[in-house]
Amino acid sequence: MSSSTMALIAVLCVLSALTATGYSFSCQLCVASDQTTCSGVNILCPTNYVCGTKLSNMTISGTSTLTVNRLCSPPDQCNKSGSVTIPGGTVLVGMSCCYTSECNPPMPILSSMTDNSTNGITCRSCLTVNSNECYNSNTIRCTGSETKCLLQNTKITGTQPVTVAMRGCATEDICSFGSQSFNSSSFTSTYNYICTSRSIRTYSLVSAPTLVLFLLVKFVL
Template sequence: MKRWTNPKPFGGSVTVTAYAMLCIPTNQCSKSGSISVYGGLKTKMASACCTTDNCTPTLPSLPSSSSSYNGVVCQSCTSSTSTSCSTSNTVQCTGDENKCLLYTLNSAGSAVSNAFRGCASQSICDIGSLFSTSNVDIKYTCTSGGGALRHTFYLPALIGLLLLKFLF
């Protein structure tokens, strides 16, 4: 199975289009999705497949853009030296990006590690650890949108209210 992938990051005035041909499981064919991180950087991806030997799939269609906020808020950060990052920065998710994503890459052979957090569409989350090999481990880990941020606010507020009740 071969597929074209077309990651297309855009933020500000920079647009980059790239294609790659890979062999993948059939359940990853005809997928598209997007990722957004703090600072306005957005990446769109799409796949197209063909099933015969030495075939060339058609170029995939990228998902449409949406600037409509969907109510989901995710932490957003990047790290070029570690498989984790933590921040108080957040990004408001738009369109069908209703999951919070932690992307990690760890390359044992070259000691390369990086990570980022942001918003993602479900199809990006479905990739999971599809691209892991013996030397490179790439993971897409998603959570329900913004739950951790809401709990972070509610727990201190609840504790404060309980303290006020017991003190007065």
């Protein structure tokens, strides 16, 4: 039996024991852009959550921006990575976790988008501000392993409130993130990932303004 398999079994055994009794970890909450680390305050996570690190790499017109977020995470969202294609750009997202109070999750490994061939899936494609909904007749052809149509909406309150919704193509691991909520003394944020497997028959490619995408998607994922 390989060492990686043994480590996975050990983690599952620990989680199984903790879930049976219920547990509350203390984890660090922070967010930062253009770097791969951040620091903040420790908060008490909801029962049965673990400590996670979420890394996003957004590329718009050849320019990439990293965003790192340390947070409380449900165990079923851990150790996954995937991609999203939206009008004018792509976003790679990864989540890693650790399983004790105040632990330091490893930096997630992001997936690579090496397959640019169309896969027969066509999704709605749009981006709206100040709304939880996003719908129009624009579509985008999906490529590679992005076989799901994604509706992702974000609501952030605090000194810089924002509500954003978008549609595009996504890998299955992105869809597994489901709903995520983060709370601190200065802001609250809610992220919802809703996916379907339905393909739209019509096709017209839309390109959103680069500056709008750059400013908004930093908060969205």
